[in-house]
Amino acid sequence: xxxxxxxxxxxxxxxxxxxxxxxxxxxxxxxxxxxxxxxxxxxxxxxxxxxxxxxxxxxxxxxxxxxxxxxxxxxxxxxxxxxxxxxxxxxxxxxxxxxxxxxxxxxxxxxxxxxxxxxxxxxxxxxxxxxxxxxxxxxxxxxxxxxxxxxxxxxxxxxxxxxxxxxxxxxxxxxxxxxxxxxxxxxxxxxxxxxxxxxxxxxxxxxxxxxxxxxxxxxxxxxxxxxxxxxxxxxxxxxxxxxxxxxxxxxxxxxxxxxxxxxxxxxxxxxxxxxxxxxxxxxxxxxxxxxxxxxxxxxxxxxxxxxxxxxxxxxxxxxxxxxxxxxxxxxxxxxxxxxxxxxxxxxxxx
Amino acid sequence: xxxxxxxxxxxxxxxxxxxxxxxxxxxxxxxxxxxxxxxxxxxxxxxxxxxxxxxxxxxxxxxxxxxxxxxxxxxxxxxxxxxxxxxxxxxxxxxxxxxxxxxxxxxxxxxxxxxxxxxxxxxxxxxxxxxxxxxxxxxxxxxxxxxxxxxxxxxxxxxxxxxxxxxxxxxxxxxxxxxxxxxxxxxxxxxxxxxxxxxxxxxxxxxxxxxxxxxxxxxxxxxxxxxxxxxxxxxxxxxxxxxxxxxxxxxxxxxxxxxxxxxxxxxxxxxxxxxxxxxxxxxxxxxxx
Numbered sequence: 001x002x003x004x005x006x007x008x009x010x011x012x013x014x015x016x017x018x019x020x021x022x023x024x025x026x027x028x029x030x031x032x033x034x035x036x037x038x039x040x041x042x043x044x045x046x047x048x049x050x051x052x053x054x055x056x057x058x059x060x061x062x063x064x065x066x067x068x069x070x071x072x073x074x075x076x077x078x079x080x081x082x083x084x085x086x087x088x089x090x091x092x093x094x095x096x097x098x099x100x101x102x103x104x105x106x107x108x109x110x111x112x113x114x115x116x117x118x119x120x121x122x123x124x125x126x127x128x129x130x131x132x133x134x135x136x137x138x139x140x141x142x143x144x145x146x147x148x149x150x151x152x153x154x155x156x157x158x159x160x161x162x163x164x165x166x167x168x169x170x171x172x173x174x175x176x177x178x179x180x181x182x183x184x185x186x187x188x189x190x191x192x193x194x195x196x197x198x199x200x201x202x203x204x205x206x207x208x209x210x211x212x213x214x215x216x217x218x219x220x221x222x223x224x225x226x227x228x229x230x231x232x233x234x235x236x237x238x239x240x241x242x243x244x245x246x247x248x249x250x251x252x253x254x255x256x257x258x259x260x261x262x263x264x265x266x267x268x269x270x271x272x273x274x275x276x277x278x279x280x281x282x283x284x285x286x287x288x289x290x291x292x293x294x295x296x297x298x299x300x301x302x303x304x305x306x307x308x309x310x311x312x313x314x315x316x317x318x319x320x321x322x323x324x325x326x327x328x329x330x331x332x333x334x335x336x337x338x339x340x341x342x343x344x345x346x347x348x349x350x
Numbered sequence: 351x352x353x354x355x356x357x358x359x360x361x362x363x364x365x366x367x368x369x370x371x372x373x374x375x376x377x378x379x380x381x382x383x384x385x386x387x388x389x390x391x392x393x394x395x396x397x398x399x400x401x402x403x404x405x406x407x408x409x410x411x412x413x414x415x416x417x418x419x420x421x422x423x424x425x426x427x428x429x430x431x432x433x434x435x436x437x438x439x440x441x442x443x444x445x446x447x448x449x450x451x452x453x454x455x456x457x458x459x460x461x462x463x464x465x466x467x468x469x470x471x472x473x474x475x476x477x478x479x480x481x482x483x484x485x486x487x488x489x490x491x492x493x494x495x496x497x498x499x500x501x502x503x504x505x506x507x508x509x510x511x512x513x514x515x516x517x518x519x520x521x522x523x524x525x526x527x528x529x530x531x532x533x534x535x536x537x538x539x540x541x542x543x544x545x546x547x548x549x550x551x552x553x554x555x556x557x558x559x560x561x562x563x564x565x566x567x568x569x570x571x572x573x574x575x576x577x578x579x580x581x582x583x584x585x586x587x588x589x590x591x592x593x594x595x596x597x598x599x600x601x602x603x604x605x606x607x608x609x610x611x612x613x614x615x616x617x618x619x620x621x622x623x624x625x626x627x628x629x630x631x632x633x634x635x636x637x638x639x
Contacts, residue, residue, distance in 0.1 A: 054538055074541040081542035087535040091557045100553075101543035152543070 003065045004030030004155045004188050006051070012059030013046050021046050022212035023060065028190065033182055035191040035199040038209030039235070044192045045160055051190060052158050053077050064156065080149035080157035084164050086141045088133040094144050095120065095129040101152040119151040122181060139170050146178070150185065159191045163198065175201050196236045200224065208232045230347050233269050238317055240275070242268040243349060246312040255288050255341045267349040272319040274343035277306060277329055278336045288344065289336040294329050308337050396610030411611045417595070421615070424591045427506065428574040431513045435521050435570050436563065438514070443525035465519040473580050476512050477503060504586040512580035517573055521566040528562020561630050568627040572620055592616055
């Protein structure tokens with residue numbers, strides 16, 4: 001195992017009778033940006049707190065760089081941490097906040113000054129060194145928290161929804177900035193978020209968590225394109241899930257096999273942007289087409305979103321790029337919903 | 351601005367009662383009539399009764415060795431009381447701020463119930479405990495720890511124990527609210543950066559509690575300076591505090607001008623301390639609690 005690798009083995013956390021983290025295992029490589037993504041109560045923050053040493057471990061083990069750290073105190077783990085509400089010390093200036101971990105380590109003043117200057121420069125806050133945290137905007141406070149976490153160059157940085165309190169535009173900007181710093185410094189990051197776009201934008205790999213378990217781990221496009229479960233499919237963006245009598249269609253059975261139609265145990269998953277709408281043109285080879293009529297048209301700027309009612313009481317969402325070639329359909333129009341067979345995926349509907 | 355909101359603004363300007371300054375006029379009138387005027391009137395009457403000029407009266411107060419002794423005693427007792435209260439209240443508030451509901455309820459009840467009990471009752475309870483034949487002396491004698499009863503009352507020790515007990519809840523509650531306002535993640539952040547428990551306490555927790563400590567100690571000191579019942583019941587002849595002296599001048603010596611001068615001294619000290627207190631509570635708000 002590499003020096004900076006983090007390994008979780010069947011990690012368990014209970015509160016009373018409730019199991020909040022249920023046998024979570026993963027292996028993060030040095031330099032990787034790894035996100036835990038899930039709704040609130042999925043156990044992602046508790047898992048992070050166990051890695052940090054703030055929550056006791058009820059089962060399993062945590063190893064970092066090959067060393068078992070399950071029973072170590074937070075101080076002994078030497079990890080960087082960025083909290084959701086930044087947790088900046090309100091009585092200390094920006095530079096004193098950033099210098100805190102260095103003063104704890106009793107470094108010399110000259111070295112402290114040098115490292116603080118480097119960290120503040122990295123997050124582009126050099127001219128704010130003398131300010132108090134409350135004199136900064138949310139985005140600037142966030143960057144101070146980041147500077148404070150990277151200043152002692154820890155092997156691993158944990159982040160608990162660090163961008164959760166920022167507004168949407170700033171959040172995207174900070175994602176890009178954070179990712180660039182992470183790549184430049186080669187940091188290993190474990191990142192917790194409930195925002196799927198954020199996770200996909202920054203992560204090398206994503207773990208989707210639900211009810212204390214990991215549903216799926218993979219690269220962002222893998223998890224998005226080929227979700228392993230209905231939960232993963234629905235949590236990462238829009239998903240069409242066809243169930244019930246719609247599936248009793250010879251064309252679908254021909255494309256996906258007999259198993260699909262059998263007794264509601266499966267459903268068919270297709271992303272809205274992988275579907276097309278046609279009126280009179282015949283579908284191509286390796287494509288499936290189902291007839292229906294346009295129920296609603298939503299203009300969303302870059303895309304036009306159609307809700308199409310299919311025969312058999314199902315509705316699908318179809319996203320069409322709003323480019324010059326796009327053909328407009330009106331409410332009530334009869335259309336065919338078409339997709340490439342490979343873009344459909346059979347999921348266990350449990 | 352559209353016409354709707356413009357007319358709303360105009361209406362707000364017309365309606366005088368919307369102004370917060372005007373709303374407090376009835377309260378202000380009441381305070382001036384029943385509180386401020388009587389004090390000023392009493393002080394003015396008392397001072398003008400004396401054949402001496404105001405400056406001479408002030409000089410007579412501050413040149414009297416008896417008065418100076420009383421002022422010194424009052425300050426000494428108040429400083430000791432404040433320090434002892436801080437020493438006891440800090441750990442109690444700390445435990446309260448970090449304990450779970452059941453334990454918290456137990457502590458808050460044992461802090462609040464005495465707070466709402468009459469000071470006279472509480473002082474007499476201490477007299478039962480601390481007296482020459484009181485519970486404490488009896489126990490110590492029975493266990494053979496001491497041979498003769500300890501002098502726990504009718505001296506400075508008794509006064510300090512009594513006042514400390516009465517004023518404890520004020521500081522506990524002030525400190526509790528200051529500590530409760532501190533984000534627990536700040537301590538976690540310090541630990542994650544490698545800081546030990548004691549380092550975190552000194553560099554993070556204590557500085558953030560400081561405004562609460564200062565304002566709470568000022569409140570305790572202010573209340574202690576003006577204390578009357580406890581020193582009167584539990585003190586000895588050498589533990590006369592300023593409030594007792596004022597009462598004595600009025601009831602025994604019938605020297606109202608002297609009582610008035612002493613009242614002015616007490617009032618001035620109290621107002622100055624309140625001004626400092628006000629500054630620190632503002633500071634607390636500035637820290638963004």
